[in-house]
Amino acid sequence: MTLKPLAAALSSLLFSLFTLSGQTPSLPRLEKTGDKFTMNVDGEPFFMFAGQSGNSSTWPSMMPGVWEVVENMHCNTLEIPVYWEQIEPEKGEYDFSSVQMLLDGAGERDVRLVLLWFATWKNGSNHYMPQWMKRDSKRYPNVIGKDGKEVDSPSPHCEEAMREDAEAFSRFMGYLKENDTRHTVIMVQVQNEPGTWGSVRDHSPKAEKIFAGQVPAELLTDKVLSELGVKKGKKGSWKDVFGDDADEYFHAYHVAKYINYVAQAGKKVYPLPMYVNVALRDPIDKPKATQYESGGATDNVICIYKAAAPSIDFVAPDIYLQGDERFKETFRLYSRPDNALMVPETGGSYYTKYLYEVIRRGIGFSPFGIDHLRQRESGAQKALSKEYALLSPLSGELALWGSQGKIFTTIEPSDHSTRTLDLKGDWNAVISFKGNGLGGDDSDAKGKAMVIKLSEGEYLCVGTFCRFSFAPAGKASGRAWQYLRVEEGKWEDGAFRMERILNGDETDWGGPAVGESPKMFHITLVAR
Numbered sequence: 001m002t003l004k005p006l007a008a009a010l011s012s013l014l015f016s017l018f019t020l021s022g023q024t025p026s027l028p029r030l031e032k033t034g035d036k037f038t039m040n041v042d043g044e045p046f047f048m049f050a051g052q053s054g055n056s057s058t059w060p061s062m063m064p065g066v067w068e069v070v071e072n073m074h075c076n077t078l079e080i081p082v083y084w085e086q087i088e089p090e091k092g093e094y095d096f097s098s099v100q101m102l103l104d105g106a107g108e109r110d111v112r113l114v115l116l117w118f119a120t121w122k123n124g125s126n127h128y129m130p131q132w133m134k135r136d137s138k139r140y141p142n143v144i145g146k147d148g149k150e151v152d153s154p155s156p157h158c159e160e161a162m163r164e165d166a167e168a169f170s171r172f173m174g175y176l177k178e179n180d181t182r183h184t185v186i187m188v189q190v191q192n193e194p195g196t197w198g199s200v201r202d203h204s205p206k207a208e209k210i211f212a213g214q215v216p217a218e219l220l221t222d223k224v225l226s227e228l229g230v231k232k233g234k235k236g237s238w239k240d241v242f243g244d245d246a247d248e249y250f251h252a253y254h255v256a257k258y259i260n261y262v263a264q265a266g267k268k269v270y271p272l273p274m275y276v277n278v279a280l281r282d283p284i285d286k287p288k289a290t291q292y293e294s295g296g297a298t299d300n301v302i303c304i305y306k307a308a309a310p311s312i313d314f315v316a317p318d319i320y321l322q323g324d325e326r327f328k329e330t331f332r333l334y335s336r337p338d339n340a341l342m343v344p345e346t347g348g349s350y351y352t353k354y355l356y357e358v359i360r361r362g363i364g365f366s367p368f369g370i371d372h373l374r375q376r377e378s379g380a381q382k383a384l385s386k387e388y389a390l391l392s393p394l395s396g397e398l399a400l401w402g403s404q405g406k407i408f409t410t411i412e413p414s415d416h417s418t419r420t421l422d423l424k425g426d427w428n429a430v431i432s433f434k435g436n437g438l439g440g441d442d443s444d445a446k447g448k449a450m451v452i453k454l455s456e457g458e459y460l461c462v463g464t465f466c467r468f469s470f471a472p473a474g475k476a477s478g479r480a481w482q483y484l485r486v487e488e489g490k491w492e493d494g495a496f497r498m499e500r501i502l503n504g505d506e507t508d509w510g511g512p513a514v515g516e517s518p519k520m521f522h523i524t525l526v527a528r
Contacts, residue, residue, distance in 0.1 A: 028186035030273045030313050030340060030363070036403040037314075037340035039273070039363040041112065041186050045399030048186075048364030049392045050077035050114065052345055054372050055122075058082060058098055062371070067105055069370045074388035076395055077112040077186070079344060079366050084119040085130045088168050096175045106184045114187045114344070114364075117172070120165045120258070121194035123279070124293050126154040133164065140164075144207070145199040153196040156254040156295070157207050165258075166265035177270035188272050189344065190263045193279040193318065194255050195295035201251035211250055215241045218307040219253060227303040251295040252304045260309035273313045276305070277344050280317050283329040299333040306338055318345035318368075319354075324411060324445075327354055335361050349383045356409040356450040356462070359391070359398050390462065390518050393491045401452055412447030412465065419449075425456050426476040427525060430469040432510065457484075460496065461512075461521040468521065469511035476527040483507050484524040496522045 026043045038045050051073055053066050058081055070078050086098055099115075106113050118128040126134070126142070133140045140161045143151040154161060169190070176185055201207065215238055218224070222232045228249070230241060238246040263274050281292040283299050292298065297305040297315035305315055317334050319327065335341045341362035346354075348367065358365040367384060391398065401407050408429065410419040416434035423429055433447040447465030454460055461468045472479045486507050487498040502512055502521070512521050 025183050028183055028272060032340075033403050035337050036405070037363055038399050038403040039186070039340075042183065045396045045403065046076075046112075046186070047359060047395045047399040047402070048077040048112070048114070048342070048366070049075055049388045049395060050079050050344075050364055050366035051075045051370035052079035052116075052366045052368045053081070054369045055081060055118075057371055058086075058102065060101060063101065063105060066371045067109060070111055071109065073370060073385040074392050075111065075370075076388075076392050077114060077364065077366075078106065079114040079116060079189075081116040081118045081192070082172065083128050084117070084165070084168055085128050087172060088130050091130070091132050091164075094168075094171055094175075096172070096179075099172070099175060100179065103180055103184055107182065111184075113185045114189065115176075115185055116189040116192055117169060117262075118192055119169065119262070120154050120161060121191040121255075123193045124153050124195050124197045124295075129154070129161075133161065141204065143196050143199055143202040144204040146203050148203070151196060151198045153198065155202050155204060155207070156251070156258040157202060157204070157210065162258050162261050166262045169262050170265040170269045173266040173270040173272070176272070185272065188266070188274050189316075190259055190266070190274050190276055190312065193277055193293065193296060194259060195279065195293035196251065197293055200247040200289045200294045202254075210254075211238050211246075213237065216253070219249075219304065221307070224303050224307050248289040248294050249301060249304060252297070252301040253308050255295040256297070256305045256308035256312075260311050263309065263311040267311055274311065275314045275316050275342065275344070276309070276312050277316045277318050280319065280321060280330065282321060282326065283333055284323075284326055299330075302333070302336065302339065314340040314342065316342045316344045319343055319351065320345075320347050322350065324413070327357070331357060331361060350446075352383045352387060353411050353446050353448045355384070355387055356448050357411065359450065360402055360407040360409045362402075363399070387518050390490060390520055397491070397494075398452075406453045408451045408453070410449050412445040414445045416445060416447075420471075421449075421451055422473070423451065423453055423459070425453070426472060426474045426527070427457060427459075428471045428473045429459070429461075430471055430511075431463070432467045432469065433465060457525045457527075459523050459525075461523055462518055463514045464516060464518045465514065467511050467513040468523065470523075470525055472527045479527040481525060481527045483511075484526045485522075486512055487522040488512070488519060489522065490520055496520075498522065 028041050031038050031040055057066050082099055088094055102113055120126055122128045141155050141158055143153045143155050145151045225232050234241050238250045242249045276297055278297045279293040281298045317330050319330055342364045343358050344366050345368040355365055408421040408423055410421060410431055412433045418432045421429040429451045431449045449463035449466045452460040472481050486502040488502055489497050489499040506512055
């Protein structure tokens, strides 16, 4: 029996034991300990080593290819859309066969699902609304731009569309509650990159009347106003309170309120964790809202989403921006005390270098279009599948260690300089990159390292294109030291399994090194 069917059989056995004992697996949930968030699945910490399918992959003819890539990449989670137009092809008539297809396929492979509700918004447009709604533009209007012309984006001020979406979503969540008793689905994304391209907000007569009215009380709290850079105690119309930013804040608030209405309806039926993904604005250059998707949970309006959409557990950045500084700033902005970090979409091989950073801070990582990567960018799939193969057996441990602050990471800087990690005790990790026979073009900076503190002087180290060394710190600072033992191996059945002990050439020239393929070391140190 191969590992995948064996895992599925074990999962089925565990579920049967739960059932016989009168218990059911606990509902997936997001938990916070201190300032760290952890995803819990079946009552245990869980990091999502995920992959997201292409937009149009949830069809029987496409799924064999999707499942093939999921298995080849060693994903423990598949993110995949469900389509409102497919689920409710005629008003009030529901077809959940596509959802059941996903539940069955994931259950057979012991893979978890994050389902993406493609409904009112998908990349700012309403292209996944049912046809019976698309045909009735008067009842379900789009945004009107400042020039009076219709924009290809649904208006957040259409209560009827909002109620239709909420009804379909609650039916969908009800189907999951009744048919997914094993909690294969661990999370739901509500809409997809909501907002509007081509207009900062809706300028329809209805929207203009609301815009001229008073700013809602939930945006006038000291906390929200302070975060938006507005003087506390300010009241009045949107323009009075927010000035030049009024159009964007108005649109973000009403998009968030609409999404909250939908999410709240679904959570009343089945309270799985829910999130909204975000088409980012550049967090360094900070362009005007005319240059990005206005109305989404971009970094400057996260607090508006928090105030307007309390039924959404967190907002998640889709990261396609390039450059370490943009990544670091995005991570900082979305790793808030009130927001878990998850990267539900990112690109190909370039972005693999940021995986460890997300493991340290977040709950999940996922490249987009994995079934397309199989066809057009096998290198990206290959790079990440090696990482997933090595790390997915530690999913629970990594989630727990991250919440406990035991994970330390670094990425190779553009100048390839050495990085020192403060391991919060008697040791620092010293990570070097180029110039040590590690491979890679001098113009590349794709090395990365992760050091996990198991105990004082005992570490689990993983990396690519890097070399691990250490230096005594704290009360041991200045003392001579040496490797007590360096083991290379992998994680298996809840423990590190040693494959060989490294010594001599592998450790005498600056410490154990890793090239293109990730490796795992169990290292113990002694200060003399």
